[in-house]
Amino acid sequence: MVLIRSYYAASQAAQAIPAKPIETDVSTQCAMDTAKQWIAECTANHKRCQFSGVPRLPSRVLDVGPAVDGVSVTLHITNPHSPEHQEYVALSYCWGGPQPITTTLATLQSLRTGAEVAQFPQTIRDAIEVTRKLGFRFLWIDSICIIQDSDSDKEYEINRMSTVYKNATVTIAAAVASTANEGFLRVVRNPWRFREVSWALDGQTTTTLSIAGFKPYSLRLPLHRRGWTFQESLLSRRVLQYEDLDLVWRCQTGRPRSYLSKGISSFDHSTSLPAGVFQCGLQNKPLNMTRNARHRLWNGLIYKYSARELTDKDDRLRALAGVAQELAKVWGDTYLFGLWKSCIVEQLLWFCVQGYERQARRSPRAPTWSWVSLDCHVGFCPVYTTLALAEVSGSATSREIRLLCKVVSKAEIPPGCLRDSVYDNKTDVVEDDNLDEISYFLILGKPVRKEGDYVLALKVIKAGGAQGFRRIGYAELHTFEELTSRQPCSVTLI
Numbered sequence: 001m002v003l004i005r006s007y008y009a010a011s012q013a014a015q016a017i018p019a020k021p022i023e024t025d026v027s028t029q030c031a032m033d034t035a036k037q038w039i040a041e042c043t044a045n046h047k048r049c050q051f052s053g054v055p056r057l058p059s060r061v062l063d064v065g066p067a068v069d070g071v072s073v074t075l076h077i078t079n080p081h082s083p084e085h086q087e088y089v090a091l092s093y094c095w096g097g098p099q100p101i102t103t104t105l106a107t108l109q110s111l112r113t114g115a116e117v118a119q120f121p122q123t124i125r126d127a128i129e130v131t132r133k134l135g136f137r138f139l140w141i142d143s144i145c146i147i148q149d150s151d152s153d154k155e156y157e158i159n160r161m162s163t164v165y166k167n168a169t170v171t172i173a174a175a176v177a178s179t180a181n182e183g184f185l186r187v188v189r190n191p192w193r194f195r196e197v198s199w200a201l202d203g204q205t206t207t208t209l210s211i212a213g214f215k216p217y218s219l220r221l222p223l224h225r226r227g228w229t230f231q232e233s234l235l236s237r238r239v240l241q242y243e244d245l246d247l248v249w250r251c252q253t254g255r256p257r258s259y260l261s262k263g264i265s266s267f268d269h270s271t272s273l274p275a276g277v278f279q280c281g282l283q284n285k286p287l288n289m290t291r292n293a294r295h296r297l298w299n300g301l302i303y304k305y306s307a308r309e310l311t312d313k314d315d316r317l318r319a320l321a322g323v324a325q326e327l328a329k330v331w332g333d334t335y336l337f338g339l340w341k342s343c344i345v346e347q348l349l350w351f352c353v354q355g356y357e358r359q360a361r362r363s364p365r366a367p368t369w370s371w372v373s374l375d376c377h378v379g380f381c382p383v384y385t386t387l388a389l390a391e392v393s394g395s396a397t398s399r400e401i402r403l404l405c406k407v408v409s410k411a412e413i414p415p416g417c418l419r420d421s422v423y424d425n426k427t428d429v430v431e432d433d434n435l436d437e438i439s440y441f442l443i444l445g446k447p448v449r450k451e452g453d454y455v456l457a458l459k460v461i462k463a464g465g466a467q468g469f470r471r472i473g474y475a476e477l478h479t480f481e482e483l484t485s486r487q488p489c490s491v492t493l494i
């Protein structure tokens with residue numbers, strides 16, 4: 001994508017190209033007024049975005065006080081037995097390393113008494129300023145509202161994060177900042193490297209255009225590269241995103257809106273959660289969404305999420321748990337280590353995205369059939385027909401899947417029937433080259449493809465009992481006579 005600007009309002013090019021993203025200050029009163037207007041319009045007119053009643057405050061929130069220029073803030077603790085219903089703002093940002101000030105068992109009391117705004121890192125100071133100027137009093141920030149040295153508090157609050165973001169009136173997304181010290185309001189916004197080119201406007205009049213490269217969503221902004229912030233964005237009812245080029249608004253209705261450049265947005269338009277996640281009346285009722293539609297949505301989410309970075313790789317399941325919690329409610333489905341019970345056969349057919357497989361490491365945090373067991377970027381193979389039946393227990397912690405499917409050993413496959421180029425690229429982790437020789441293939445489906453006669457298979461080796469297997473990769477096979485006539489058998493994947 002390219003950005004184009006014309007130099008002077010009076011130039012011919014300026015008349016043809018009205019968007020001129022030259023001004024980049026998003027800390028002005030005008031920017032704040034625009035943000036307030038977006039919030040007001042959304043709360044008054046957007047049915048899909050509305051919360052019924054006033055949300056309940058999270059366990060702890062930062063009370064930024066009524067004064068716009070107050071020098072201190074306090075940590076407000078809500079009474080679990082007497083819920084407080086107040087509007088609040090949430091912050092989504094990159095920590096970028098240890099935080100200079102957090103809530104711990106030792107600092108909890110002093111933060112309740114009060115802390116000077118100047119003590120906080122710049123991103124939090126900016127968030128306090130925006131919260132005040134938008135007219136809100138309470139702000140939720142993970143480093144301040146979760147007790148960082150209490151495992152029990154962390155577990156409790158992380159389980160509630162989907163509600164925290166979903167119920168916030170608006171989430172401030174500090175997308176431009178890669179660390180909490182950078183801030184997002186008054187940063188020097190991306191100085192684009194424009195190149196000047198001549199342009200014949202009407203075939204006769206020549207004018208000058210300035211063109212600069214522009215990377216789309218997820219490749220550019222620090223917030224879009226971090227794992228935890230993925231669900232913070234998805235679960236937010238409304239987002240006010242401070243980017244490197246602009247201030248952008250997104251809610252559950254309509255396309256994103258931008259303050260400066262009128263249309264250049266870094267939001268990923270293709271990813272949003274079903275409306276039932278946000279609409280109280282639809283919650284806890286299985287959504288009328290086809291199995292294919294659920295599968296497509298989930299595949300898109302995992303493709304994007306798995307490419308993001310996590311400081312602790314073992315957070316791979318936890319950092320997406322809020323989204324899974326919400327979808328389990330609206331889909332009435334069971335979530336199993338990153339896959340959905342209703343689409344389990346299709347979703348077993350994931351693979352390491354080409355170029356990333358060498359980074360992959362197998363971890364015992366999840367069974368081998370789950371993409372969560374690896375640390376690499378994963379994709380799902382488009383499946384046209386499933387050729388296996390799966391039986392999984394209703395428990396989300398069950399590590400075993402029973403499959404009824406055709407099984408062939410590598411030795412039984414005639415030469416040329418294993419698609420070598422694909423096969424080579426889809427081995428999960430190269431643990432031991434000799435494993436290939438003792439591998440088997442579980443036939444699970446047919447691809448979305450008209451030409452050729454292929455089947456999609458998991459590459460496995462024997463493990464855990466007579467009919468037990470563990471996954472070592474993914475493969476595509478040409479069908480062959482013996483495979484066609486083979487009867488399915490029952491196997492267990494661990």
Ligand SMILES: [Zn+2]
Nearest residue numbers: 042046049251
């Ligand atoms: Zn809205």
